[in-house]
Amino acid sequence: MEKVDLPDAESKMHIEGKYRYIESNGVPDHDHGEFPRRGNPHAILPQTYKWRMPADPAEAKATTELGRHPFGVAMNGIPFDPGTAEYWQNDRNSGWRYEALSGHLNLGVDENNAHVQPNGAYHYHGLPIGVILNQGLVDRMTLVGFAADGFPVYSNYGYEKADDSKSGFKKMESSWTIRMGTRPKEPEGPGDDFDGRFVADYEYVEGYGDLDECNGRFGVTPEYPDGIYHYYITEQFPFIPRKFKGTPDESFMIRGAGGPPRGRGGPGRRGPPRGGPPQRRG
Numbered sequence: 001m002e003k004v005d006l007p008d009a010e011s012k013m014h015i016e017g018k019y020r021y022i023e024s025n026g027v028p029d030h031d032h033g034e035f036p037r038r039g040n041p042h043a044i045l046p047q048t049y050k051w052r053m054p055a056d057p058a059e060a061k062a063t064t065e066l067g068r069h070p071f072g073v074a075m076n077g078i079p080f081d082p083g084t085a086e087y088w089q090n091d092r093n094s095g096w097r098y099e100a101l102s103g104h105l106n107l108g109v110d111e112n113n114a115h116v117q118p119n120g121a122y123h124y125h126g127l128p129i130g131v132i133l134n135q136g137l138v139d140r141m142t143l144v145g146f147a148a149d150g151f152p153v154y155s156n157y158g159y160e161k162a163d164d165s166k167s168g169f170k171k172m173e174s175s176w177t178i179r180m181g182t183r184p185k186e187p188e189g190p191g192d193d194f195d196g197r198f199v200a201d202y203e204y205v206e207g208y209g210d211l212d213e214c215n216g217r218f219g220v221t222p223e224y225p226d227g228i229y230h231y232y233i234t235e236q237f238p239f240i241p242r243k244f245k246g247t248p249d250e251s252f253m254i255r256g257a258g259g260p261p262r263g264r265g266g267p268g269r270r271g272p273p274r275g276g277p278p279q280r281r282g
Contacts, residue, residue, distance in 0.1 A: 004043045004120075011077035019249075020055045020146060024077020028122055030130025033110025035122075040108025045120025049077055052251040057150030059229060063214055064149075064244040069252050071240050072147035072231075074124065074131050078114075080145060080153070080233075081123040082240035088190045088198070096183075096190055097199045100125045101239055104197035113239070126239040127156060140169055143223055144233065149246030151216070152223065153231045158210070162219030163227065173209035174234045176202045202237050215241035 011024035026047030035044050051073045070079040086105065088096035098105055101113065109115045113126030131144050132155050142155040161167035178196050185191035194201040204213040211217055215238055216231040224230070231241050 004045060006044060007046060009076060011075075013075070015055045018055055019052050020150065022049070022051045022053075022073050022075075022077050022146070024049045026078060026121060028078060028112070028114075028130060029076045030112065030134055032112055032114065032122070032130065033108075035108070035110075035116045037108045037110075039106035040115045042116040042118055043120060044116050044122045047119075047121050049073075049079075050251070051077070051079075051148075053146055053148055053249045054150035054246070057229075057246045059245050060149075060247050064248060066242045066244070069248075070123070070148065071242070071244075072145050072153055072252075074128050074145035075143070076131060076134075078128075079121070079123045080128075080147075080240045082125050082238070082242065094189075095200060098197060099199050099201070099237065101237075102196045102198075104195070124240065127233050127235065141222060143221070147231055147241070147244065147246075148248035148252040149244045150249070151229050151231060151246055152221065153233065153241075154221065156232055156234050158217075158221075158232060159219065162217055165220050165222070165225065170210075172211060172232045172234055174215060174236045174238065175206065175209040175211055175213070176204050176215075176237050177208055178237075179203050196237065199242070209236075212245075214243040214245045216245060 006027050009027040009029035013022045026049055036042060068083055070081040072080045084098050084100045086098040088094050100107055107115055109125055112128055112130045114122055114124045116122050128144055132138060132142050135142050139157060141157050143152055144155050145153045147153055156172050157169045158172045159165055159167050160170045178201055179194040182193050183189040183191055211232060216229060218229045220227045221230055229245050233240055
């Protein structure tokens with residue numbers, strides 16, 4: 001697919017009743033990589049988004065797994081969608097899903113940790129660098145968007161003490177780490193040592209880092225001085241959170257017009273080859 005001339009980025013956010021709405025045309029409002037590119041042969045195309053989430057979010061009794069849907073949406077209306085379409089042996093039911101930012105896949109992500117789905121939807125897999133730079137707060141606590149459950153999402157900096165806005169800033173560390181040992185061998189699994197190439201290679205270790213299993217914590221933020229549960233996008237797995245502390249809105253689960261884009265997160269129609277390492281495609 002050839003490069004497409006894009007319209008200007010358009011996005012708006014407002015609160016109506018119990019909900020916050022973020023609407024956009026899906027065009028990034030910052031510098032981005034050229035697409036198509038090696039590992040991602042799709043051009044960015046305008047989208048029609050209307051995302052909805054609770055304006056007054058509440059913690060649920062139990063966490064919710066992300067599944068195969070976007071986690072949330074950036075301030076510019078572009079989705080946080082960390083999952084990939086690549087699975088071991090191309091089997092979605094295998095339990096071995098490849099991790100986009102592990103360094104073992106070439107999915108053509110750009111300097112914003114983003115790339116493009118086959119339907120032209122630009123989306124983030126990690127820290128949205130352009131969103132952060134637009135606010136000029138690279139080493140500060142920066143609101144970058146909202147999760148599907150309504151809680152705010154911040155960059156990788158937070159206060160050193162969660163309840164003290166005068167405690168200075170520090171880079172937040174995830175509490176997820178690569179498992180020890182080896183994966184089961186065929187037919188149950190791909191074998192070899194856990195090395196981070198699969199989502200299932202990671203495990204949560206309470207207290208290992210600064211954050212909980214949802215990659216968040218309760219505390220004060222510049223926008224919520226009285227304190228609120230909030231998420232972080234970290235430089236380590238899970239990068240974008242993979243669990244919800246609250247209840248995600250159904251608008252993030254809708255397929256088709258008015259909801260999030262659906263399509264393969266990877267560059268082509270085939271996943272990594274059976275039993276072997278992912279190949280570069282482009």
